Amino acid sequence: MSTATTSVPADARPLGRPLTANRxxxxxxxxxxxxxxxxxxxxxxxxxxxxxxxxxxxxxxxxxxxxxxxxxxxxxxxxxxxxxxxxxxxxxxxxxxxxxxxxxxxxxxxxAKVVDGNFLSHSMRGVRASGPGGGIYHALIGTLQQVFLASLMAAPVGLLTAVYLVEYGRGKLAKAVTFFVDVMTGVPSIVAGLFILSVWNLALGFNYSGFSGSLALAILMLPVVVRSTEEMLKLVPNELREASYALGVPKWKTILRIVIPTAIGGITTGVMLAVARITGETAPVMLLVFGADYINNNPFDGPQQSLPMYIWMQYSQVNNQYGYARAWGAALVLIAFVMGLNLIARGIARWRSPKAGH
Known part of the structure; x- marks a missing residue:
């Protein structure tokens, strides 16, 4: 049995560049x-x-x-x-x-030239602004308390607002809430500080305190929490909700037991990023907390210091090498704190993210 060989005519060959071009x-x-x-x-x-x-x-x-x-x-x-x-x-x-x-x-x-145990464990009480010594202990305590109080107010409200928008929000009210959340996202920090100063301090008569500053920080933190939580809740598959409803589970219990635990990793990440965002705010603290060179462990009474305001006060002293050094030391601690929050958020997100095969 013979095999016939056919040749392709020259005019029938493909034109243009070959499939395997030079690289x-x-x-x-x-x-x-x-x-x-x-x-x-x-x-x-x-x-x-x-x-x-x-x-x-x-x-x-x-x-x-x-x-x-x-x-x-x-x-x-x-x-x-x-x-x-x-x-x-x-x-x-x-x-x-x-x-x-x-x-x-x-x-x-x-x-790194300044940060040591003494710098982290002492305040500026009795220390000359133009002289050596002093530390950031009072500012560190103030920052931690103010950010904690702001998170304690903004995180639950932001979470519940996001749950309403995703699970219940329909009609004009939901659109209005979404609109105001978008507007609040772009509100400058100084505006939030002026609002709390006018209402809380001037109209209601409360004194300068760390809590006053935390109210302004909560306003700045709230829209970030709402937006991040809303996006995380939208990523939860509807099949999980429908399966829960098919078993006769009420909607509120489905949200509490199914939806929120499924999205808890992303929600926690959003809250931590919002905390990192407000940690470096200076304008509301300058208006409402007023600053102090001593340790004040009570955020509800009297002026308090914070790391951003401490940096500004130290660096604003002209031709003061000791103040400049303390400002850079506080800036390093602040960056380390914010970086730590971001690493914690990433770790929680990876830990709580859905695993393949589960």
């Missing part, structure tokens, strides 16, 4: 980046550009252009467009990370 080697992006940095620094030095930031921008532009030209010559215009988008994303990422790293490194360098 640049994997080491091309790092090599292009190194070459762009070298060339950019050379252009900056020869061109008389004094700012290293300008050198970096020139290097970034060269990286994007060279990557596109090389890819267009070797891989074709279609792949070159993909490389162009990837290069722009990488450049934007680096431009965002560099200031954060620079800020963190500089804060650690300046603050």
């Amino acid at each position: 640049l080697p994997k080491w091309t992006p790092p090599a292009v980046a190194a070459g762009s940095i070298t060339l950019g620094c050379g252009i900056g030095a020869v061109g008389g550009l004094e700012s290293k930031l300008q050198w970096g921008l020139v290097s970034a532009i060269l990286f994007v252009v060279i990557s596109y030209v090389l890819s267009a010559q070797v891989e074709g215009r279609r792949q070159a467009k993909d490389r162009l988008a990837t290069s722009v994303v990488w450049v934007a990422f680096i431009l965002a990370v560099i200031p954060l790293l620079a800020l963190t490194i500089y804060t650690v360098q300046q603050g």
Whole structure:
């Protein structure tokens, strides 16, 4: 039995580029980046550009252009467009990370000179503002108490508001609540402080205290908690609700036993991020807490200090090297506190996230 062989006519072959096009080697992006940095620094030095930031921008532009030209010559215009988008994303990422790293490194360098056991366990009572010594113990106590009270007020109200919007909210009332939550998200912190000052302190006659500041912080924290909790509750599958209703479980018990426990990881993460957001607020504290150089363990009576206000007070002293050092030390502690809250939130989210096979 003979096999016949057929040849494909030349005019019947597919036109255009082959399916297996040329590709640049994997080491091309790092090599292009190194070459762009070298060339950019050379252009900056020869061109008389004094700012290293300008050198970096020139290097970034060269990286994007060279990557596109090389890819267009070797891989074709279609792949070159993909490389162009990837290069722009990488450049934007680096431009965002560099200031954060620079800020963190500089804060650690300046603050590590001051932060020690004495700095964390002493207040500014009896310490000259222009002299050495002193610490942040009173400010640390004030920040912890004020943030705790604000969270104690905002977290339950925000959670219940989000439950209403997701599970019960229908009609004009739900739309109005959603609208006001959106508006509150963009309210400046100074406005919240002025509102509490007018109502709580001036109209009702209460004195300056840590609790007054926590009321303003709760206003700032509330919309963040509502929005994050609302999104987490929406992610709970409706099948879980329907299965619970099919078994005759009331709606309120379904929410309490099924919906909230399922979304508790995301809810906790949102609350922790909201806490981190209000920890660094300064304007409401300046208006309502008033600041103090001594330890006040009672947030309901008398002025109190906080870390953001302590930083401002120390750094506002002109030509005071000791005040500058204390300000950087407090800034390092504040960054460490906020970073710790974010790490806790991420850990809780990973711990409570749904696992494969469960």
